[in-house]
Amino acid sequence: MSTVASEETVGWVLRKQDFDALLTVLPVLKEQFKLFLQGTDVLCYLQERQQLNPDSAEKWISRATKNINVNKPVLPVSRIHFDISEHKGAPLGIWLGLMLDGIPEALVIGAGTAHSALSFSLLAGLFFSNYPEALSSSSGMRQQGMKFSTILLI
Incomplete structure (x- = not known):
């Protein structure tokens, strides 16, 4: 995905490790992110765009939610593809x-x-x-x- 700016623009980047750190120090962000993960949009995205079967998509959401609860980083979806294709x-x-x-x-x-x-x-x-x-x-x-x-x- 790419974009083209038609005028002088400032861009911000939020790296995954920084987002994971924010989740540990901002309880409101943590709760809102967990609610977002449990919505139907994420499940549809994982099934349609990431080509996960329903069981794997739900498993990823469950694992991500558990990791957030114990202040661990959320594993990327690509990790599931790697685990499945590896075996x-x-x-x-x-x-x-x-x-x-x-x-x-x-x-x-x-x-x-x-x-x-x-x-x-x-x-x-x-x-x-x-x-x-x-x-x-x-x-x-x-x-x-x-x-x-x-x-x-x-």
Whole structure:
């Protein structure tokens, strides 16, 4: 974005670090900024202009508000893009690992149940050992903008 002045002009710059410092010493500015962050305009801006999904946008607003409450600097929105793009393949990698782990597991269970009954403790153990992996990969996929139906299908 650029501007052109048609007459002699004085410009002021408020750096982010200075704004963060002002938030710690001016309680009125702090409260007004928190109200501004919780408005619909910020949420729309984050979704439309910054291309964040609704969950990530709300997460950023929540984190920014918490940081303001404890006098910490507000992290830039670009940090969310960096965090997501830095780990782009991780959720699918976890899912692939879960599948590669599950195939031999299913074969052993299938072979074992051919001769005896399937125990409830075995099923519970398998569920509780695999559930955290599935949950972590699905939440990562959601953060990266995958549709819920696609994640459920996977």
